[in-house]
Amino acid sequence: MDERPDNSQQLMDILLVMDQEKKTIQAVSGVKDGELQTKNPLEDNNDLLRVDRHGDMFSNFFSNLWNQLKDPTRFHFFRVPEEDVQRVAADFQQTMQNPTPEGQARMAQYEVQHPALAQQQGEQQAQPAAGQQQQHPTDAPQQQPQYKYDVEKIDWNSLANLGIKREQIEQNGMLDQMLRGFQTDKTVRVYFNLDSISHANDSQLSLREAPDGRVVVCSHGILDPQKLQQQFFGHTFTKEDSDAIKTAGNMGRIVELTNRAGEKVPSLVSRNQKTNELASFPADKVRIPAEKNGHTFTPDEVARLKKGEAVVCKFQTKAKEGQKPKTYEAPVQFNAAKMQLELLFNDRAKLAMDAHKELQKQIANQEVPKTFRKQELTEKSQTELAGGGTVKVSGLKDKNGKPYQGYITWQPGQKYPAFMFPKDYKTALEEGRVKPAVENEVQVAVNSEGKTNEATKSLKEALQSAQTRPTGEQKEQQDRKQEQKEDKKQKQEQDKPKPRQRKAPRL
Secondary structure: OOOOHHHOOEEEEEEEOOOOOOOOEEEEEEEEOOOOEOOOOOOOOOOOOEOOOOOOOOOOOHHHHHHHHHHHHHEEEEEEEHHHHHHHHHHHHHHHHHHHHHHHHHHHHEEEEEEEHHHHHHHHHHHHOOOOOOOOOOHHOOOOOOOOOOOOHHHHHHHOOOOHHHHHHHHHHHHHHHHOOOOOOOEEEEEEEEOEEEEEEEEEEEEEEEOOOOOOEEEOOOOOOOOOEEEEEEEEEOOHHHHHHHHHHEEOOOOOEEOOOOOOEEEEEEOOOOOOOOOEEEEHOOOOOOEEEEEEEEHHHHHHHHHOOEEEEEEEEOOOOOOOOOOEEEEEEEEOOOOEEEEHHHHHHHHHHHHHHHHHHHHHOOOOOEEEOOOOOOOOHHHHHHHHHHHEEEEEEEOOOOOOOOOOOEEOOOOOEEOOOHHHHHHHHHHOOOOOOOEEEOOEEOOOOOOOOOOOOOOOOOOOOOOOOOOHHHHHHHHHHHHHHHHHHHHHHHHHOOOOOOOOOOO
């Protein structure tokens, strides 16, 4: 098994920002053309800037972000645990609207600054000007979070034997990513010399702590995608799994993996697009944003994405000045290696689009079920099912002949309707997962052989279950109606004018 960082154990933080001009609290997603890109922190969103909880916010990535901003002084940044970001963001927004000393103190616990500004502020605090007594979140002592790994514990001599110099990976930002517990995005040339055998390849790097406390470097060389390993953390790949990983890069379904602690973890599996190394991500930690590129995900799309499926959606381009945004179709899928949702491009997109079109053809040719457990579904019931509704079916019988009733739903792609007992239907209705049901009003007037029963065919009212003969009251009604019919016919005969008789001619 390859040694690599255990992504499932990484705890992440979100970078919140307070805009002093707009008086808002947002979550940072990046910088574009000198402008800070943000998202609503109260919504689930995988496009946010995430940092390892043991990372250093005053490292290269934060300095670069700060330096790219046109006006960084209008912002205050806060580092918040991902699991608490919505609660904390709501509290920060309330504090901005109604400032209190307690609220400002809570904000101060999370605030971070550029190192140069923190040093400058420290000097100002050492010599405060007269009359400056007002408290502000930025006036509090700043947190000094440490890297996940101690740079001094790295064996640099061993690293140099691989042809890697400290200055090289410091300057290109790789060391910062490694110390924060991540696998590097970039690759570096690594040289191996084993006795008389020499080997070189391009590799991504990461760090891990050995049992003796040493920090060792892991090399993630570029692998042959056609020579995929057959087992991964206890899971044996099927042919379909292998084909999906080789072609699409994502397995597309949840599988059960066994982590290093021996625990079973339902996970998604993807292939690193640069090194072809496999990576996993726990299924229960998958977060799907409410919106992406102008498209709001439906509950069905969110459920499918969390299962690892590729979903084709309609997105919008960013509108240029004076122009309307353009709409385009594209597949999206959760990538375990990137730990977020990604748009698929090129061959990967073509595969997903082809599968989507094939599914649409199958759905278009598929008819709504006309029966359910030998009971005929009326046209009204079929129409309700086709529209995503719920139908109540009564008069069903189990294998012992005991009658029961329930509720059914149906979706395109399903061969048979899904059945729910009344208790399950009530729960689903309360949770908004189903629509209120309509009754499948089936009139039964046939005998056990499926032929029309002469004794009951003239009845206009609904029959009772298993009824094959009219009741005494129904028989009286039938007889009375028959007598009325005969009396009416006789009266009509009597009321007819009689033909006049011709007189015989005289002789």
